[in-house]
Amino acid sequence: SGYHIAIVGATGAVGSKMMEMLEEATFPIESVTLLASKRSAGKVKNFKGMELVIEETTPDSFEGIDIALFSAGGGISKQFAPEAVKRGAVVIDNTSAYRMDLNVPLVVPEVNEEALRTHQGIIANPNCSTIQMMVALEPIRKKYGLKRIIVSTYQAVSGAGISAIKEMEDQAQHMLNKEGYEANILPCSGDQKHFPIAFNALPQIDVFSDAGYTYEEWKMMNETKKIMADETIKVAATCVRIPVVSGHSESIYFEVEDELATVFGIQQELMIAPGVVLQDDPDTQTYPTPLTAVGKKETFVGRIRKDLDEDKGFHMWVVSDNLLKGAAWNSIQIAESLHKLDLVKI
Ligand code: A2P
Numbered sequence: 001s002g003y004h005i006a007i008v009g010a011t012g013a014v015g016s017k018m019m020e021m022l023e024e025a026t027f028p029i030e031s032v033t034l035l036a037s038k039r040s041a042g043k044v045k046n047f048k049g050m051e052l053v054i055e056e057t058t059p060d061s062f063e064g065i066d067i068a069l070f071s072a073g074g075g076i077s078k079q080f081a082p083e084a085v086k087r088g089a090v091v092i093d094n095t096s097a098y099r100m101d102l103n104v105p106l107v108v109p110e111v112n113e114e115a116l117r118t119h120q121g122i123i124a125n126p127n128c129s130t131i132q133m134m135v136a137l138e139p140i141r142k143k144y145g146l147k148r149i150i151v152s153t154y155q156a157v158s159g160a161g162i163s164a165i166k167e168m169e170d171q172a173q174h175m176l177n178k179e180g181y182e183a184n185i186l187p188c189s190g191d192q193k194h195f196p197i198a199f200n201a202l203p204q205i206d207v208f209s210d211a212g213y214t215y216e217e218w219k220m221m222n223e224t225k226k227i228m229a230d231e232t233i234k235v236a237a238t239c240v241r242i243p244v245v246s247g248h249s250e251s252i253y254f255e256v257e258d259e260l261a262t263v264f265g266i267q268q269e270l271m272i273a274p275g276v277v278l279q280d281d282p283d284t285q286t287y288p289t290p291l292t293a294v295g296k297k298e299t300f301v302g303r304i305r306k307d308l309d310e311d312k313g314f315h316m317w318v319v320s321d322n323l324l325k326g327a328a329w330n331s332i333q334i335a336e337s338l339h340k341l342d343l344v345k346i
Pocket of ligand 1: 008009010011012013014015035036037038039040041057071072073076160161162163
């Protein structure tokens, strides 16, 4: 026998990828339950050649479920994750609802898998931009220590859901046809104003919060300290949406503790690091881009170079598929780790 798995938000951009990634999981699966809103109930999706019927999410949907993967927005997680836990499931939540809760582990398996041992039913999947940054920086931190991070992101539209992708495609089509266009979703569906993303760049992801930073930027700053379990790391983020369908890119400046760190040494660490692919050779124009990273589970790193003024400062370019390592794949990896560490009640 194996696990009974539920996916909440199975019709969404991340939920669909969760189904694909689950097909590649190595732990035993007994059944898969697909959950979404009432609007999608009755629709059919394929899983390993089987036709699965989508059901409306209710508290009773979680009867008999061992692992519940949530990606239907923070409100849905707040509403239903406790119901799932009450019924004996372990929840892996892809939203920001529980990430900073002290009794919720925030896990990137390559970095802090052991944090899973303290879970009390809910485990949080970090923000997509945070995850790929952690995968790339942890091997460097282990070898050389890490004092400071300054990151600017170039984030894909799929992070804002299927409707945002559709909006960008419509805008692009209309602009190319020299027709009028609308903006109703980005930069952030809950905010007062909307701007076109097609042929544009929007320096706002999620709503604005304290000190002039957006909530997305706060997520990167706070989550980094929690995942690396180090409150002393200095982190500043600027998060920007660009008209790419999938694949987040990041320009990361970082300062290490060890003055012996070199570009070559960093490349050596990244070459053997789990989940990392080094694509770094200016002579052959080798560096990662979203189009080459999309569909892959790894985090791609290139453009590693020394800062010219700061002795312990370096720059690099990090790209990963935001729907895979940034969301669905990291969630399935967490499930794999839970299985390996025998942390799922069954
Ligand atoms: P539905 O398709 O039925 O609306 P995305 O991030 O791509 O926008 O996807 C959001 C996901 O969240 C979809 O699967 C969506 O299902 C799901 N969702 C939205 N509202 C609810 C709800 N009230 N209960 C359960 N799932 C919901």
